[in-house]
Amino acid sequence: MAKVNVEDLVRDHILRGVFKPSTPLKMEELKERFDVGYSPIREALSRLAGEGLVLAEANKGFRVRPLNRADLYDIAVARCAVEKEALRRSMIEGDDGWESEIVAAMHTYRKKAAAAFDSAETLAAWELSHDRLHTALIAACGSPRLLDLQQRLQEQHMRYRRLIVIPNVRADAHEDEHERLAAVVLERRLDEAVAMIERHMMITVDALDAAGYWTAGPEPET
Amino acid sequence: MAKVNVEDLVRDHILRGVFKPSTPLKMEELKERFDVGYSPIREALSRLAGEGLVLAEANKGFRVRPLNRADLYDIAVARCAVEKEALRRSMIEGDDGWESEIVAAMHTYRKKAAAAFDSAETLAAWELSHDRLHTALIAACGSPRLLDLQQRLQEQHMRYRRLIVIPNVRADAHEDEHERLAAVVLERRLDEAVAMIERHMMITVDALDAAGYWTAGPEPET
């Protein structure tokens, strides 16, 4: 069998929703499913706990981190801190290569967005191109830590974004916030870009609020 | 024997410099020293790797993360992103309780700073009060993630700060940047405070540069 990494495997399962929020991650079950011993599983879960996708309670094992509004809002706040600073630095330092990567990412994003609702696969492809675009924007920031933080926060955000089909993809491309954001970034209008990304971070929070998502069912806090 | 957590134990050893930068963390040795089996050690080291204090290489084990200028600078950049945003939110949301905590932290800091150079213990106490002050400033930001990130970045920063005795404690308290920073924060002069903390983040970078620290010996990059 191909050599696969348990951490990535579990992460994928969580992000794809195979392991649902709050689900206990039983040792026996994971051992069976991935065909590995206890040690690699515990190690992987420990790391994922540090990453924020998994919750660990002493002597009670691990479970998939639950979703709630407060946590989503917090992700947005943290992303705000990271992406604002990273974008600022990126727009100051970014060279021609950086610009062209943005143009390329934007092109892909447009294509994937157009076909987003054709199937589950094209939807996933759209999501991927979306995250890639955001990464491209800050790619020139020069800070490994900011890039890594963005990556992790994007992952955590993804689980929430998938709760609803975000009504953010318009037939008219110019209606899409990303079009305008990318344009402003490439024109190096720094303050405008930072302000835009700050608002942009709140889209999923607002969308779920507008849909009444958190009021519908009884909210599971734990 | 008291029930202790291996992760905290190893973290302390790294931060206190018992385990020096780049030192391989051998399983056998740690097993012996802490009197535990392999599993808890690997788990702890995995988490510490995610935290950034330890480096993990597949099939080559773990070692204490090395120190170099680029990494210190990156810590400063990340702290900049986190503390600027957190301070901003804290200054907007902070109530009377928050203010009084700052006054208290500042008082302690002043006392510890005055006695900082008496002994190794008082120096450590000063460091602790310093980090506590910074935490107090952003305590009202309302974001668990930003608070957690600050904590982790402070830890990572600590190893660098200890490389030199930072000539930042003046007999005249008003010369200390922290005095002015705390004052500006309490007066809610937002833009000034954010600008100050941004500069403040670079103190250790500049101090080590000024001391020629990185040019002295041959820099170990790996």
Added chain:
DNA sequence: ATGCAACAGATTATCGAAAATATTTTACCT
């Protein structure tokens, strides 16, 4: 001498049994 392959020693990574801890069930008393 130099390069390379096979061997030997050291170290990490994994496994599954055993110990520790939590949870559920049962039995008993008021």
Added chain:
DNA sequence: AGGTAAAATATTTTCGATAATCTGTTGCAT
């Protein structure tokens, strides 16, 4: 019935033996 204690079961967590991998060394051919 309601509540508590003890036993039984389920689950996590740790341990040390074993397997896998890396590193350095020897011996041999060029």
